[in-house]
Amino acid sequence: MLTCSLTLFIPTLTLELGTNSMFKFITQAIKRSLRRSKIARFSTGYLILLLVIIIFAPYLAPSDPLALDLEHTVQPPSMEYPFGTDGMGRCILSRIIYGARLTSLAGFVAILVGMTVGIPLGLIAGYCRGKIDTVIMMGMETLMGFPYLLLVIVLITMLGPSLPNAMVAIGIWIMPYYTRLARASALSIKEQEFIEAARMSGESNFSIILRYIFPNSISPIIVWSTIYYARAILMAAGLGFLGLGAQPPTPEWGAMTAIGREYIFVAPHVLFFPSIIILLTALSFNIWGDLLRDILDPRLRGME
Amino acid sequence: MSEKLLEIRDLSVHFNTFEGVARVLDGVCLTLYEGEVLGLIGESGSGKTVTGLTVLRLLPISAKVVSGSVYFHDDNLLVLPEYKLRDIRGGRISLVFQEPGTSLNPVAKVGDQLMDVLKLHQQIGDNNAVRAKAMELLEAVNMPRPSLVMSQYPHQLSAGMQQRVAIAMAIASNPDLLIADEPTSSLDVTVGKRILELMIYLKEKRTISSLLFITHSFGIISEICDRVAAMYAGNIVEYGDVYTMLHKCCHPYTKGLINSVLDIDKKRSELKPMKGTIPRLINPPSGCGFHPRCPERMDKCPVEKPNLNPIAKNHFVACHAYEK
Amino acid sequence: MFKHILSRVIRAVITLVLLVSFIFIAMHYAPGDPVTTMLGAGAGPEKIRAMKHKYGLDKPLAYQYVDWWQRMIRADFGISWKTGTNVSQRLFRSIKYTLVLASTAMVIATAIGILAGIVSATKRDKLFDATTRSITLVGISLPTFVLGLGLMYIFAYLVDWFPSSGATSLKSLVLPAITLSLWVAGSLTRLVRSAMLDVLNQDYITGARAKGFSERFVIYKVALKNAGVTILTVLGLQFGLLLGGSVITEVVFSWPGLGQLMVEGVKSRDTPVVQGCVLFFAGGFIVVNLLVDFIYSYIDPRIRYQ
Numbered sequence: 001m002l003t004c005s006l007t008l009f010i011p012t013l014t015l016e017l018g019t020n021s022m023f024k025f026i027t028q029a030i031k032r033s034l035r036r037s038k039i040a041r042f043s044t045g046y047l048i049l050l051l052v053i054i055i056f057a058p059y060l061a062p063s064d065p066l067a068l069d070l071e072h073t074v075q076p077p078s079m080e081y082p083f084g085t086d087g088m089g090r091c092i093l094s095r096i097i098y099g100a101r102l103t104s105l106a107g108f109v110a111i112l113v114g115m116t117v118g119i120p121l122g123l124i125a126g127y128c129r130g131k132i133d134t135v136i137m138m139g140m141e142t143l144m145g146f147p148y149l150l151l152v153i154v155l156i157t158m159l160g161p162s163l164p165n166a167m168v169a170i171g172i173w174i175m176p177y178y179t180r181l182a183r184a185s186a187l188s189i190k191e192q193e194f195i196e197a198a199r200m201s202g203e204s205n206f207s208i209i210l211r212y213i214f215p216n217s218i219s220p221i222i223v224w225s226t227i228y229y230a231r232a233i234l235m236a237a238g239l240g241f242l243g244l245g246a247q248p249p250t251p252e253w254g255a256m257t258a259i260g261r262e263y264i265f266v267a268p269h270v271l272f273f274p275s276i277i278i279l280l281t282a283l284s285f286n287i288w289g290d291l292l293r294d295i296l297d298p299r300l301r302g303m304e
Numbered sequence: 305m306s307e308k309l310l311e312i313r314d315l316s317v318h319f320n321t322f323e324g325v326a327r328v329l330d331g332v333c334l335t336l337y338e339g340e341v342l343g344l345i346g347e348s349g350s351g352k353t354v355t356g357l358t359v360l361r362l363l364p365i366s367a368k369v370v371s372g373s374v375y376f377h378d379d380n381l382l383v384l385p386e387y388k389l390r391d392i393r394g395g396r397i398s399l400v401f402q403e404p405g406t407s408l409n410p411v412a413k414v415g416d417q418l419m420d421v422l423k424l425h426q427q428i429g430d431n432n433a434v435r436a437k438a439m440e441l442l443e444a445v446n447m448p449r450p451s452l453v454m455s456q457y458p459h460q461l462s463a464g465m466q467q468r469v470a471i472a473m474a475i476a477s478n479p480d481l482l483i484a485d486e487p488t489s490s491l492d493v494t495v496g497k498r499i500l501e502l503m504i505y506l507k508e509k510r511t512i513s514s515l516l517f518i519t520h521s522f523g524i525i526s527e528i529c530d531r532v533a534a535m536y537a538g539n540i541v542e543y544g545d546v547y548t549m550l551h552k553c554c555h556p557y558t559k560g561l562i563n564s565v566l567d568i569d570k571k572r573s574e575l576k577p578m579k580g581t582i583p584r585l586i587n588p589p590s591g592c593g594f595h596p597r598c599p600e601r602m603d604k605c606p607v608e609k610p611n612l613n614p615i616a617k618n619h620f621v622a623c624h625a626y627e628k
Numbered sequence: 629m630f631k632h633i634l635s636r637v638i639r640a641v642i643t644l645v646l647l648v649s650f651i652f653i654a655m656h657y658a659p660g661d662p663v664t665t666m667l668g669a670g671a672g673p674e675k676i677r678a679m680k681h682k683y684g685l686d687k688p689l690a691y692q693y694v695d696w697w698q699r700m701i702r703a704d705f706g707i708s709w710k711t712g713t714n715v716s717q718r719l720f721r722s723i724k725y726t727l728v729l730a731s732t733a734m735v736i737a738t739a740i741g742i743l744a745g746i747v748s749a750t751k752r753d754k755l756f757d758a759t760t761r762s763i764t765l766v767g768i769s770l771p772t773f774v775l776g777l778g779l780m781y782i783f784a785y786l787v788d789w790f791p792s793s794g795a796t797s798l799k800s801l802v803l804p805a806i807t808l809s810l811w812v813a814g815s816l817t818r819l820v821r822s823a824m825l826d827v828l829n830q831d832y833i834t835g836a837r838a839k840g841f842s843e844r845f846v847i848y849k850v851a852l853k854n855a856g857v858t859i860l861t862v863l864g865l866q867f868g869l870l871l872g873g874s875v876i877t878e879v880v881f882s883w884p885g886l887g888q889l890m891v892e893g894v895k896s897r898d899t900p901v902v903q904g905c906v907l908f909f910a911g912g913f914i915v916v917n918l919l920v921d922f923i924y925s926y927i928d929p930r931i932r933y934q
Contacts, residue, residue, distance in 0.1 A: 149872035
């Protein structure tokens with residue numbers, strides 16, 4: 001559909017420019033966009049800040065995220081607890097800082113799961129075509145056609161509510177997108193002459209896919225992974241909120257909003273901080289996603 | 305001597321593109337008299353389509369009229385208020401596009417589209433009268449089985465039939481001027497010939513009074529036009545009546561155009577294409593736009609842009625080599 | 629056109645069949661033993677065997693599968709493992725609420741989305757364009773639950789205009805409906821905008837203007853009709869997003885609909901409830917998409933007159 005033309009564009013661009021110059025092209029275009037837009041600079045800054053927080057979490061957090069302080073439950077922000085405390089007296093700031101680690105890890109694992117299954121399937125489908133292709137794509141389309149939450153919820157039901165299970169479920173949800181992407185790449189790459197040459201010199205299909213098709217598909221995969229990563233993180237937070245992902249006392253942002261909900265009228269700060277951080281993170285990722293899409297195919301501005 | 309119907313004076317149009325400003329029209333001067341067929345010939349990219357679109361102010365947002373005027377009778381169309389312009393569009397000046405398939409509304413029936421145009425520009429009594437007039441129009445363009453076509457959608461018609469529909473819509477309100485932008489270029493040769501014959505027929509019957517015929521083919525020019533203007537890189541480089549242009553043209557570009565067409569009467573063993581390609585209009589060549597490709601280039605040419613000068617009665621050339 | 633419709637119906641039926649089977653298999657292999665859930669961990673093996681027999685859980689898989697289908701046709705979803713009540717009853721009770729919420733939100737979202745999309749496509753004002761883009765960007769970045777909670781805080785607490793939970797009156801529909809619709813509206817606006825922009829670049833738009841039609845006519849009677857086909861397709865997809873969002877919205881606002889029921893079911897490992905909810909949701913989704921397909925094939929003359 002609409003996204004398919006974008007995914008086809010990137011592989012052809014890669015082939016024309018070669019993977020190295022493709023990256024150069026992208027980085028130059030990114031620099032140009034950053035110069036032009038204040039918003040882009042802001043979101044980049046925020047994401048870098050987030051990265052710092054993730055790496056240096058233990059040094060930045062004032063307290064242990066799991067430590068209870070039952071004498072100071074639901075306290076507003078103070079010197080000791082800069083973001084206040086939640087219902088069990090835990091420091092919200094520390095929980096948010098460690099939550100950054102959890103959330104980012106969750107997203108990462110999820111897309112890893114999606115990639116591991118989705119990419120090989122997509123490459124095979126695109127390279128082999130014919131019946132294999134039809135079967136794989138029909139399966140993927142059915143998967144993608146479903147309301148996303150339903151799919152994930154069914155998977156969680158099968159696996160049980162927990163953060164690791166949520167990561168797997170989200171990964172399965174993301175998988176068809178990777179399949180579609182890999183397939184589009186494979187389709188355009190396999191038309192190249194060097195593939196024909198490799199085939200004639202007797203290389204097995206498996207080897208061809210591994211040595212030629214896969215490396216050339218990497219750039220669109222990387223680009224779209226940033227977008228899928230953002231979606232995975234948001235989905236993880238959503239599941240956490242519903243109680244279907246990270247379980248308390250895990251300091252995951254979504255789970256924290258669920259706790260905050262109970263105190264919404266009494267102590268709104270418990271809800272406010274995790275919500276704001278989810279919002280800012282989502283916004284920054286979306287701005288970046290838009291940026292990337294504008295660079296790669298300006299015609300698709302405003303899609304998806 | 306007939307009246308001036310359309311006069312384009314010194315028209316310059318610039319397009320904003322990703323890479324800069326493209327000077328698509330650069331001081332175009334053109335006059336069309338009542339009752340005549342004026343041909344506008346040039347390669348793709350010469351600006352001939354843009355000229356046609358500018359007359360009716362149908363340019364895209366990225367285009368800007370930088371200077372000049374377009375006089376239709378006594379009105380400058382470029383400064384006319386919107387509501388008056390709408391009366392003229394489709395009413396007194398009509399446009400027929402190159403691709404009939406894409407210029408018709410795909411989700412409306414042919415009959416409805418015709419009737420909409422009729423209702424817009426003419427006060428014809430009730431629906432039945434409008435419908436009857438629409439059928440008349442289809443018959444006037446030699447449409448086979450007009451009553452069936454009325455209830456069909458454009459995609460159900462062949463390209464030739466689509467173009468007939470487009471022409472029918474264009475002549476619906478008996479316009480003073482019909483601008484035809486390469487109406488046969490995207491059709492099969494035999495189909496195109498039929499359409500051309502139709503237009504000649506309509507002109508003879510006075511259904512079409514005056515015609516601005518935009519094309520890239522001298523073959524077509526020779527069949528239908530009274531006068532011809534040749535365009536290159538946004539400028540009119542030569543114009544005159546059709547006989548003069550075909551046999552006694554002067555400008556090196558016009559000569560090149562004529563020579564690059566095979567003439568079945570003359571014996572020649574190979575095609576004689578012109579050297580080079582049309583210039584990019586973002587940084588057009590200095591002076592005369594044709595000088596990089598011109599076999600008759602002089603020292604003056606890259607420096608000074610030549611104006612249109614009369615060489616003979618009704619024959620104008622913009623070339624330093626042919627200045628009197 | 630009929631061939632087209634028939635193929636769509638067949639596709640829908642196949643998907644439905646696959647779905648029902650998949651649910652059966654998924655639930656059968658889900659960890660968590662219904663019997664243990666119901667009886668508690670310390671129950672003796674005798675009691676466990678008796679329970680299993682009572683619910684037919686010790687019969688072979690194939691038998692259970694057939695039985696499953698028989699029950700599906702009767703819309704019998706069994707007994708809730710947690711509360712012991714009849715699942716079908718609860719399902720039918722809850723679905724009313726979800727339908728009300730979803731349809732209200734869909735109507736709001738469509739109205740906003742289409743209008744805003746058209747306006748932002750046709751108004752060439754740079755400032756307006758940029759503002760719309762920013763608003764819609766925020767709209768789709770905000771996860772539904774954050775938005776819902778935010779709205780709840782502002783309108784149910786700070787100003788106390790609307791109730792924050794439950795489904796007691798028409799007023800309590802307001803916040804959840806707006807929350808649910810805004811996200812879809814943002815996404816829809818962007819899609820409508822680009823569909824319109826695509827159409828407005830077509831030759832027949834210039835052709836229509838060349839015939840002297842007013843800009844209004846060109847946009848609403850020509851461009852919109854042509855974009856309508858694309859927009860309809862998109863609406864079907866948006867409905868899927870809406871369904872997903874409705875689950876979250878129902879939880880946020882304690883709206884007693886299917887979504888809330890389903891989440892509770894998952895948390896308490898109450899499989900029959902989850903089965904029923906998923907089937908209802910998914911089935912509804914398939915039906916809606918089929919309807920959209922029908923409308924689409926009727927409206928697009930290129931399909932109608934093959």
